[in-house]
Amino acid sequence: MKHILQQVFRSGKFVTGFSIFMAIILIVVFYPMIITDAPLSIIGQGTFFPPGIYVSVYDSLSSTTYILNLDDATTKRITNKLNDEDRVSIKEWLVAAGIPESEIDTTDTQKLLDQWFTNYDSQKNVPGMTNAKRNYYVRLNTALKSLLSPEAAAVMQVNPLNNELEQIGTINQTDYVNVGEVANIRILPLGTDNFGRDVLTELVSATRVSLQIGFVAGIIATLIGLTLGLLAGYIGGFVDDIITFITNLFIVIPPFVLLILISFSIGQEQRGAFTIAVVIGFTSWVWTARAVRSQVISLRNRDHVNLSKLSGHSIVHIILNDILPYILSYVIMAFILQISSGILAEAGLSILGLGPRTTDVPTLGLMMNWAMIYQAHILGNWWAYMPVLVTIALITFSMNLMNTGMDQIFNPALRD
Amino acid sequence: MLKGYLKYFLNKLGWFALTFVFAFLLNFILPRLMPGDPVAAIVSRFAQGMSNTSGVQAIYEQYTELFGTNKPMTEQFFIYLKNVARGDFGFSFSQYPRTVADVIKSSIWWTIALQFPAIIVGWLIGNTLGALAAYLKGGFDKVLMPISLFVSNFPTFGMAVIFMVVFGVNLKWFPTSGGYGFDLIPNFSWNFIQSVIVHYQLPFWSIVVIAIGGQAIGMRSMSIYELNADYVKYSRFMGIKDRKIVGYVFRNAMLPQVTGLALSIGTMVGGALVAEIVFSYPGLGTTLLRAVLGQDYPLISAVTLIITVMALFANFIIEILYGFIDPRIKATQSD
Secondary structure, three states: OHHHHHHHHHOHHHHHHHHHHHHHHHHHHHHHHHOOOOOOOEOOOOOOOOOEEEEOHHHHHHOOOEEOOOOOHHHHHHHHHOOHHHHHHHHHHHHHOOOOHHHOOOOOHHHHHHHHHHHOOOOOOOOOOOHHHHHHHHHHHHHHHHHHOOOOEEEEEEEOOOOEEEEEEEEOOOEEOOHHHOOOEEEEOOOEOOOOEEHHHHHHHHHHHHHHHHHHHHHHHHHHHHHHHHHHHHHOHHHHHHHHHHHHHHHHOOHHHHHHHHHHHHOOOOOOHHHHHHHHHHHOOHHHHHHHHHHHHHHHOOHHHHHHHHOOOOHHHHHHHHHHHHHHHHHHHHHHHHHHHHHHHHHHHHHOOOOOOOOOOOOHHHHHHHHHHOOHHHHOOHHHHHHHHHHHHHHHHHHHHHHHHHHHHHOHHHOO | OHHHHHHHHHHHHHHHHHHHHHHHHHHHHHHHOOOOOHHHHHHHHHOOOOOOHHHHHHHHHHHHHHHOOOOOHHHHHHHHHHHHHOOOOOEOOOOOOOEHHHHHHHHHHHHHHHHHHHHHHHHHHHHHHHHHHHHHOHHHHHHHHHHHHHHHOOOHHHHHHHHHHHHHHHOOOOOOOOOOOOOOOOOOOHHHHHHHHHHHHHHHHHHHHHHHHHHHHHHHHHHHHHHOOHHHHHHHHHOOOHHHHHHHHHHHHHHHHHHHHHHHHHHHHHHHHHHHHHOOOOOHHHHHHHHHHOOOHHHHHHHHHHHHHHHHHHHHHHHHHHHHHOHHHHHHHOO
C-alpha cells in the first residue's frame, strides 16, 4: 500500500491534479472561517456590481480630510468622466467646426479639451444638427467647465427644525481621505450577482455544495456499481443474467434523460441538493457495474481465488480479500470520474431549471443558471459566470489529471 | 457467414426493442408522479379575471377530460399508447392550442441537423488528432494532450458560453441566439439559408470542440497501447513496411473507439441539449427548457422519449456497422 502511494505521488500528472484539488478544498474549508457572511445574503441593491473596493461615501465625508496637491488630478478626473462616446461627439463637432481630422486625437485628453474650449461656440450653427444634439453639446460643455472650475462642492443637510438646507461642509478638489480611516469599506473581489450577492462568498459556498453533491453521487454510484458488478461477475449464472439485463437496459438510455425525468417528477419543492446528489448517483452506476463485472470474471478463476474457495472461505471473505484488492485501483479511478461527472450533471440540470431548489444553498450550476437567466454573458458581466466556469473546469481538470496519472501507473502499457 | 450476421442483427434488434419498451414505460410513469395538478395550473392561467366560479369549474373539467388526467393510471397508459402509436402525443399544456406533435415537429430537425453532424465531425477530427499524437509523439503530443485533457473536461455549456462571449458578443462575428434571424420567416430563400448557416456555426463548433477532446485522448491511449503490442514488434522484425504496420495499428485502435462512440452518444446528447439552451437554438433542448418551465408533462415526456429513441437508433446503427467492421463478431456468431 505504502509503495503504491509512493509510486502514485511520483507521477507528475497526479501530483499536479492533487495539488489543484487540495487547494480548492482548502479554500472551501478556510474561507468561511475568515469571512463569515451568509453566502445567500443580499447586500447590493441592484444587479451586477463590478468587482472592486467599495468605500462608503457617507463615512468618507466625516473622515479627516488631507490636502494633496497633485498635478495630474484634474486630467485624471476628466479622463475618467469623459467616456468614449463623448470623445467621438467632440471630434464630430470639431470636424464640423473646420479642424482637420488628422489633428484630432480622441485619446489625448488634454489636447482634445484645449481644442474644444478654443473652438466651441454654442451660438454657432452647424448645418444638419438636430436640436437635441445641440442641447447635448451645451450640457457637455457645462459639465466639462464645472469639472475644471476650482470651486468646492458643498455638503448640505436638511435642518429638521425649519426644513431648510444648511451647509455643513465643503469638499475641495484637493481633499483626500485615507481609506484606512473610513469606517465602512467592502471589498468585492468578484463583484455582486444579479440578486446583489457577493459573488466570491457565494462561489466558495457553491463550490462546497457542488463538491458534496459530487461526492455523494460518486459514493452512491460506485457502491451500486461495485456491488452489482461483484455479484454479477463472481456469482454468475442467473444473478449475472438479471444484472447484465438491467445494465444493458440502462446503458443506452441517455442518463441525462433519466435525470430530467426523475428530477421533474420529484418536484421543485422536494429537490434539495442532497436529493439531486442521490438521483445523480442512482443514474450513473452503469459504467462501473459493467467494468467491475468484466474484471471480476477474468479474476474469478485465478489460482489464488480457487485456493481460497478450497480452503472453505465464505463468498464475502473471498470477495473482500481475493477479488477487491485487484480491482481497487480501477474502482478508485472510476469513483474520481463519478465525482467530476456528478458535478457536471448537477450543473446541466440546474441550467435546465431542474437543479436543487434555489432558496437554501447555492451550487455552481445554480449560479450559472442565474447568470444565464439574467444575461450576464450578453451584458458583459464576466464576473458573474466566468469564475463559476473556471471553478468547474479546475475541479474536473484536476480530477482527470489525477485519474490519468493513476492510469499510467496501474496500466504500464499506457506510459509514455 | 451471412447467417452469423443475421443472428447478430436479430439479437441486437431484440435488445433494442426491449430497451425501448422499458424506456417508454419510464417515460410515461416518471413525469406523472409529479406532485401538483398541471391542469389546475393551465386553468388558472386561462381563467384569470373570471369571477364566475362555475365557469372556472367547467373549464377545469373540460381540460381534465381533454388531457385524460382524471382517469386511472393504467387507463391513461393505454390511451397514451394508442395515441403515441398514431403519432399523437396530445396537447401541450404550456403552449395549449398547439399539439405536442406539432411543437416537436418544428424543433426536432434543428436538433438532428445540429447534433449528429457535430458529434460525427468531432469524432473524426478527435480520432485523427489522437492517432497523430500517438504516432508523431514529441512536441505535437506535448501540446495537444494537455489541451485535449482540459477541453474534454470542460462542460459543453461552458464552452458554449465562452464561444458566445468571444465570437458573438465581443468579436460580433456570429449572432448570439436563435436558429435564424429574428426578422425572417422560415422559407427557402437565399437570405434565410444564409442566416441559418451563420446561426449554426457557434453551437456546432462548441459541441465539436468538446467531442474532439475526449475522442483524441481515447484514441491516443488506444494507439499507444497497440503500437507497443507484440505483433507490431514482430512485424518490425519481419521487415514489414512502417506504413503498413501503422495501417493495422490504427484499424485495431479504431474498433474500441467505434464502440466508444456508440456508448457516449447518450452522454453527448445530454451536453449538446444544454448547449442548445445557451444559444436559444430552436431545437429539442430549448423546447425541453420551455416545457420544464411550463410544467408541461406531455411535452417533457414526448421530448425525452424522442431523445431516447434517437440515442437508441444511433446506437443500433453503430452496433450493426460494428458487426461488419470487427471480424471477431463474425467469429463468435458462427460458433
